[in-house]
Amino acid sequence: MNTFEYFPAKTVKEACDLLSQYGEEAKILGGGQSLVTLMKQNLVSPSYLIDIKNISELNYIRYDDEDGLRIGALTTHRSLETSEIVRKKYAMLAEMERTLASVPVRNWGTVGGNLAHADPASDVAPTLMAFGAEVTLTGSDGERVVSLDDFFIDYFETALRSDELLTEIHVPKPGRGGGFYYKFAQRATDLAVVSVATYLTLKADHRDMCKDIRIVMGSVGPTPLRSKRGEDLFKGQTINDTLIEEAARLSAEDAQPTTDINGSEDYKREIIRVLVKRTIKEAAARASMT
């Protein structure tokens, strides 16, 4: 690991001040479950490391029936996984966490860190996008709220400016819907080969009709990708097998997976097709029970 200067920040303000001072030469360290690996391989070599892990004001899970869920950026994956309110109101989120790496990684790694790292194989990103989540980015000049749809820009690149810190994740109130995350991986603790998170709500007066749907694919390109054509096809329609097949076909077409050691592009598209089908079916079944 290359040498760096280490700053343990105690407050968000302190971290932001350090960021404005050192900008591109600085890196934020949360749980470091991705960053420390990259630093050990000298793939990332910051001159200044700002450790925010102990900023306790960023470690919380709050729920309100109107506002929904607010997750402090330094909440660990394990806290999200084991939170009673998350399990009850946002089951897909807690279930997704159970598929993320292993318990020791989830004990130290943070939800905000996972998003800011912007690995296209993230489990957290597609799941939160399916819920329509947004993130708060805080800089020395103040804060702004960005939808996760606009947050991811490219491989490991986000809308975060060099003097900004991701501080909070807001997940809207769940409504009468159901969601399901399906991760396809070689081994239990691996990153996703591909994954799909689907969240859908049903019409109040026609319980067999889809009101709204979000289908988000992970590990299929530079950023998590919404299947816009699949979603548009589904909205306002009566849910049936033909419609599900067609949405799955469109999603697979729109995915942009690349051939790598995990499989060929075609193979991944085929898995996407199957996962979209399965997640829609399960999400619809869950929505019908709300």
Place this chain on the structure above:
Amino acid sequence: METLRLTINGETVESLIDPGTTLQRFLHDTLGMTGTKEGCGSGLCGCCTVRVDGKAVKSCLILALQVREKSVQTIEGLAHEETLDPVQKSFIENGAIQCGYCSAGMIMTSKALLEENPNPSEQEVRHALSGNLCRCTGYHKIVKAVLSAAGRQKQV
């Protein structure tokens, strides 16, 4: 260099370290506590598992400075004098050790599991240990050892 002060197996330790030192390197190389091994060095194999404030973590992915003022438990901190911990005993009795390289991590993860969930199902044990790899492929006996340690702890 930065000053690091923390508690390791109940004792306060103070040291001057390079900020890039991982917790695993600090324990293994600086303090000579060789029970905590680096396997893959990237958080996949679990050989380096220790507990920080009771929770199992991968010490190869944590900078030692991140555990300032915290309490770390390593495999060396389990036995009391000559008496082994019930989980250690169970690993021996069940022949859950082959080459031994993964054992410290397996045992530390199991300790954390059994404190959170004293009566796990086989499925729960396998899920908890999914981040610990044994290249001798001795998983069956390891799972058996954890389940039997759970039984033993219940009797106490």
